[in-house]
Amino acid sequence: MSSNSFNLHLLGTNKTLPLGKIVCVGRNYAEHAAELNNPIPEQPLLFIKPATSAVAIQETLHLPEGLGDVHYETEIALLMGSPLTKAQPAEALDAVVGVGLALDLTLRDLQTELKKLGHPWERAKAWDGACPLSSFVPATEVKDWQELELSLAINGTEKQRGKAKQMLTPIAELLSHISQTFTLMPGDVVITGTPAGVGKLAAGDRLELQLTNLLQVKTQVA
Numbered sequence: 001m002s003s004n005s006f007n008l009h010l011l012g013t014n015k016t017l018p019l020g021k022i023v024c025v026g027r028n029y030a031e032h033a034a035e036l037n038n039p040i041p042e043q044p045l046l047f048i049k050p051a052t053s054a055v056a057i058q059e060t061l062h063l064p065e066g067l068g069d070v071h072y073e074t075e076i077a078l079l080m081g082s083p084l085t086k087a088q089p090a091e092a093l094d095a096v097v098g099v100g101l102a103l104d105l106t107l108r109d110l111q112t113e114l115k116k117l118g119h120p121w122e123r124a125k126a127w128d129g130a131c132p133l134s135s136f137v138p139a140t141e142v143k144d145w146q147e148l149e150l151s152l153a154i155n156g157t158e159k160q161r162g163k164a165k166q167m168l169t170p171i172a173e174l175l176s177h178i179s180q181t182f183t184l185m186p187g188d189v190v191i192t193g194t195p196a197g198v199g200k201l202a203a204g205d206r207l208e209l210q211l212t213n214l215l216q217v218k219t220q221v222a
Contacts, residue, residue, distance in 0.1 A: 028193025098136025162195025
């Protein structure tokens with residue numbers, strides 16, 4: 001799906017934004033870094049998924065075949081509503097127009113090989129369909145950004161749960177940090193890292209994702 005045809009919807013409004021780039025954050029929860037035996041980064045670990053990696057999360061998920069295990073990573077997603085560049089944390093959240101959920105789908109075996117070679121991760125992280133995205137709740141509905149909580153259940157069993165306050169770099173500071181390097185534009189999405197509990201997806205898995213009491217979405221693996 002191309003960036004020209006993928007629009008992001010702000011729930012309860014008529015507002016949509018065409019998707020730009022997707023800025024991703026690795027190892028932003030200490031327990032997740034530990035479960036993959038990764039060192040905790042000294043500053044946010046950033047990479048980008050292209051708009052072509054995005055699909056609507058509620059649609060059936062189609063996984064690549066013959067490329068090893070595909071792991072789920074559930075993340076809080078931030079939709080930018082105004083440009084943000086070289087911003088201070090105090091002003092960063094004002095540029096966020098919506099909050100939602102994302103799956104950072106990862107070809108884990110391939111990522112492991114790429115890391116051993118010292119190569120970038122894009123082949124494992126940025127393939128078509130690698131970033132299922134939900135619709136977005138207006139940011140005005142968020143009472144406390146630090147209390148945002150995500151969860152994922154697969155086939156009725158909880159696999160992941162995490163709060164924003166557990167992030168190594170909190171949301172406002174994270175946006176500020178990103179904006180020092182990448183100007184964030186309206187329609188860009190920032191996905192903020194995954195808590196512990198990542199694992200392999202299998203054909204037919206039923207996924208239920210929730211963001212605090214703001215958003216609940218269901219999907220299934222083909």
